[in-house]
Amino acid sequence: MLKVNGIDVFYGAIQALFSVSLEVQKGEIVTLIGANGAGKSTLLKTISGLIRPRTGSIHFEDIDITKKSSMEIVKLGISHVPEGRRVFPEMTVLENLELGAYLRKDKQGIKEDLKKVFERFPRLYERKNQLAGTLSGGEQQMLAIGRALMSKPKLLLLDEPSMGLAPILVTEIFKIIKEINSQGTTILLIEQNAHMALSIADRAYVIETGKIVLSGNAREIAANPEVKKAYLGG
Template identity: 70%
Template sequence: MLKVEDINVYYGNIQALKGVSLEVNEGEIVTLIGANGAGKSTLLKTLSGLLKPKKGSIQYLGKPISGKAAQTIVKAGISHVPEGRRVFANMTVEENLELGAYLRSDKNEIKKDLDKVYEVFPRLQERKKQLSGTLSGGEQQMLAMGRAIMARPKLLLLDEPSMGLAPLFVKTIFKVIQEINQSGTTILLVEQNANMALSIADRGYVIETGKVVLSGTAAELQESDDLKQAYLGGH
């Protein structure tokens, strides 16, 4: 579904990605693991059109998308839930969700998807008329994910969905990620919580200082001694 080959991305003179290559197959959950500043968020921003690679190629469903506008990429079926949630604080929960479907015109289907989001996140339904800025961090994360689902993506890019959330919320978010995947959406997940990410992923890539240093199935990575020491708390 997604094929990234040898991409190099810079912020000014600083090289953030140094020849990253990876693949995501249809139906998978693939996770990117790495320390802060390793380049994981940069990679997602590049895939969603927010950053342009200096060299290398990105193919989605067999077509090149590197350097295309973010809106074109959303239209093609890729949704990005950025780090830090970024909901529209002075709009209601429902208005935020409807905004997720701004490129769609199938009114009846949009209504069905809204109902589906409320089914997955009952808390959002309870608060649908509330201003989004008044929600807790966990609720804002639910809203950001719900809004992305409203675009009916084929591929969902999730950046640190569990960051700063209480453990109970983290469990809920991961359960929902699995449900979204089982309903037919492929997922590329960036996550600090390597144990949790690998527990639901099919495969993973480890990124260090802008390079992929390790890749394999989730089970292989969970067994890797290097990974255990660096990211899995040494167990």
């Protein structure tokens, strides 16, 4: 479904990603783990068209998206939930969700998907007319995921969904991620909580200083002594 092939990414003269390749198959949850500053967010931004790679290519469902705009990439079926949630604080919950569907023309479908988001996140329904900036961190994360789902993505890119959340909410968010996946959405997940990420993923990649150093079945990666020592506190 998604093929990233040998991309090099630079910020000015500084190289952030070095010949990075990864694949995500339809229906999978794939997680990318690594320390802060390893290049995880840069990779997601490059896939979603916010940053251009200098070399290499990115294909989604056999379409070359390397040079496509973010808008074209969303139209093709990739949605990105950025690190730090990035909801629009001065807009209501409902307005944020409607914005997620801004490229869609199917009014009835939008209505139905809005209903599904509210069923999945009852707290958002309770606060639909509240300004997004007044929500708690967990509610903002739910809103960011709900907004992304409103574009009907085939592939959902999640950047640090559990960041800054209380442990009970982390468990809830991961349960929701599994549910979204079980209903047909493929997921590429970046997460500092490596233990939680590996527990729900099918496959995993480990990135260190801009290079993929390890990949494989999530359970095998979780059992790897070096991964345990570096990321799982073992």
